[in-house]
Amino acid sequence: MTLGRNEVWAGRTMLVALMAGTVLPFVSIFLTALAPSGSVPSGLDWPVDPQWQNFLEAFQVANMATLLASSTFIVVAVVPVTLLVSTMAAFAIGVLRIPGSRFLLVLFVFGLTLPFGGIIVPLYYLERFLGIYNTRLAIVLPLIALYLPFAVFWMRAHFVGVSPEISEAARVDGATTWQLFWRIHLPLARAPLASLGILTAVWTWNQFLLALVLVEDPDQRTMAGALGAFQGHYATNVPLLCAGTILILIPTLVIFILFQRQIIAALVQGAVKG
Amino acid sequence: MTEDRRPSRARVEIRIGWAFVLPALILYAAFVLLPFAMSVFYSATRWDGIGAMTWVGLKNYATVFEVPALFESIVNAFKLLVFFSVVPVGLGLVVASVMHRVAPGRLGAVARTVLFLPQIIPLVAAGIIWGWILALPGMVNQILGWMGLGGFTRAWLGDFDWALPAVGMIGIWVLLGFCAVLLTTAMAKIDPALFESARIDGSGWFREFFSITVPLLKQEIGVCLTVTMIAALAAFDIVYVSTAGGPGNATAVPGIQIYILAFTEQRIGPASALAVLLMLLVVLVILPIQRWTRERAR
Numbered sequence: 001m002t003l004g005r006n007e008v009w010a011g012r013t014m015l016v017a018l019m020a021g022t023v024l025p026f027v028s029i030f031l032t033a034l035a036p037s038g039s040v041p042s043g044l045d046w047p048v049d050p051q052w053q054n055f056l057e058a059f060q061v062a063n064m065a066t067l068l069a070s071s072t073f074i075v076v077a078v079v080p081v082t083l084l085v086s087t088m089a090a091f092a093i094g095v096l097r098i099p100g101s102r103f104l105l106v107l108f109v110f111g112l113t114l115p116f117g118g119i120i121v122p123l124y125y126l127e128r129f130l131g132i133y134n135t136r137l138a139i140v141l142p143l144i145a146l147y148l149p150f151a152v153f154w155m156r157a158h159f160v161g162v163s164p165e166i167s168e169a170a171r172v173d174g175a176t177t178w179q180l181f182w183r184i185h186l187p188l189a190r191a192p193l194a195s196l197g198i199l200t201a202v203w204t205w206n207q208f209l210l211a212l213v214l215v216e217d218p219d220q221r222t223m224a225g226a227l228g229a230f231q232g233h234y235a236t237n238v239p240l241l242c243a244g245t246i247l248i249l250i251p252t253l254v255i256f257i258l259f260q261r262q263i264i265a266a267l268v269q270g271a272v273k274g
Numbered sequence: 275m276t277e278d279r280r281p282s283r284a285r286v287e288i289r290i291g292w293a294f295v296l297p298a299l300i301l302y303a304a305f306v307l308l309p310f311a312m313s314v315f316y317s318a319t320r321w322d323g324i325g326a327m328t329w330v331g332l333k334n335y336a337t338v339f340e341v342p343a344l345f346e347s348i349v350n351a352f353k354l355l356v357f358f359s360v361v362p363v364g365l366g367l368v369v370a371s372v373m374h375r376v377a378p379g380r381l382g383a384v385a386r387t388v389l390f391l392p393q394i395i396p397l398v399a400a401g402i403i404w405g406w407i408l409a410l411p412g413m414v415n416q417i418l419g420w421m422g423l424g425g426f427t428r429a430w431l432g433d434f435d436w437a438l439p440a441v442g443m444i445g446i447w448v449l450l451g452f453c454a455v456l457l458t459t460a461m462a463k464i465d466p467a468l469f470e471s472a473r474i475d476g477s478g479w480f481r482e483f484f485s486i487t488v489p490l491l492k493q494e495i496g497v498c499l500t501v502t503m504i505a506a507l508a509a510f511d512i513v514y515v516s517t518a519g520g521p522g523n524a525t526a527v528p529g530i531q532i533y534i535l536a537f538t539e540q541r542i543g544p545a546s547a548l549a550v551l552l553m554l555l556v557v558l559v560i561l562p563i564q565r566w567t568r569e570r571a572r
Binding site for chain 1: 287288290291292294295297298299301302304305306307308309310312313316323369372373375376381382384385386387388389390391392393394395396397398399402403404406407409411412413414415416417447450451452455456459478479494497498500501504507508510511514515528529532533536537542545546549550552553556557560
């Protein structure tokens with residue numbers, strides 16, 4: 001390679017500067033979180049007397065234990081149902097190629113770019129009518145439905161690439177449609193299913209608008225939704241707000257660091273295929 | 275697959291096939307298609323959410339265009355496009371190409387992870403973090419002070435002229451890493467021989483960037499533009515948390531106005547008209563990009 005030394009250094013300096021710009025905001029809220037509760041420090045003041053108990057206080061006032069349970073419940077309800085339901089539909093469209101497959105695909109693709117804000121108002125009235133407003137189901141059901149366009153599209157892209165000979169061979173051996181799906185195609189779809197699972201889990205955990213509008217009780221919300229409520233209550237107590245924000249970020253950050261390669265790959269591929 | 279079977283058997287097959295689609299179709303119809311139709315229907319009525327509905331035709335759409343606060347929300351959404359989309363994609367391309375050229379090893383891997391970080395945290399958290407950083411005693415003003423630019427300090431999110439660019443800055447922070455990583459991944463798939471021969475010919479970064487990187491990444495650039503433009507037009511979380519649309523209506527975007535109209539002012543009609551326009555807007559912006567990436571791409 002014939003790269004100038006200056007060029008290498010200029011490039012690296014730029015990368016390091018961008019990384020610093022990305023990380024500094026996190027550093028700032030961490031330092032602020034250690035300032036005395038109720039005080040107003042400057043953004044990057046070194047805490048002379050670090051107040052670690054702020055985290056404990058935030059944990060208690062934000063009802064963190066309940067929140068973790070609530071968010072986990074919502075993710076555990078949304079992700080498997082989304083995976084199963086979308087994969088079955090994609091299987092019918094991509095492998096069985098039932099009559100009307102094209103129409104179904106177009107119907108699902110229609111929802112691909114739909115902003116959640118576009119249907120949030122009717123969702124509110126619909127859920128009041130159905131009597132599920134202000135329950136966790138109020139977030140779970142619309143979220144699954146809103147993920148379906150992407151999920152069906154994603155799984156269909158996988159199924160279309162699977163050789164039809166596999167299905168034919170299984171049919172010759174007398175497999176029923178359900179066996180063909182459950183025994184043959186589902187195990188083959190493990191990789192795209194894993195990516196889809198990661199994506200929908202992250203999106204669900206971070207979902208705000210649905211939680212804000214459809215669930216009044218912050219303890220029944222997702223992590224992100226509860227964070228919004230927390231901000232409303234403690235906007236004036238900046239150190240406590242920062243401590244609470246950090247606590248709410250910790251589960252996400254831990255999972256990201258553990259599975260960063262899979263998560264990055266899933267989010268990037270998810271965008272490219274969707 | 276079923277052509278050679280007897281008709282009755284084929285019909286059973288079709289029924290089984292539809293049974294596979296049914297659960298997805300029911301959920302999708304009930305919680306996406308039906309609300310979508312309801313949005314369109316509401317947009318033609320006057321309704322406060324409780325009392326009687328009156329049919330008003332297209333009047334609510336006229337309202338959206340006539341009331342400055344509502345029309346400005348659409349204008350603001352387009353201004354945000356520059357920050358949420360143009361800057362992250364442009365800068366992301368530069369970062370990807372720099373990473374590809376000077377940091378293939380460890381530094382590149384670390385940079386990828388670090389730059390991606392803002393993408394996985396909730397947007398609400400990004401809004402809260404930046405709400406503090408851009409505040410009067412926040413980090414940005416402190417750093418400006420250290421640089422001797424104390425005269426520039428202000429409450430960025432409370433300033434009529436600066437609030438929108440400040441919100442845009444949050445969008446850049448969130449979306450840059452996503453674009454950079456996506457484009458870097460795509461660059462890794464370009465035949466290295468292309469770059470090598472360019473370098474043997476002694477072409478510098480600029481040449482390489484405009485004659486290899488950009489044309490060959492067309493499809494991925496299209497993806498980045500699509501994702502970031504939807505993020506800009508449909509923005510809600512960041513704005514709601516950091517400015518709630520203020521000061522005045524300086525940072526009000528359609529998502530915020532829909533929320534305010536529907537849930538604090540109980541004006542379901544105009545809220546739904548704006549919602550329908552928002553959905554239309556997204557499609558109108560996305561379609562040309564899709565067409566642009568398809569042509570010549572294959």
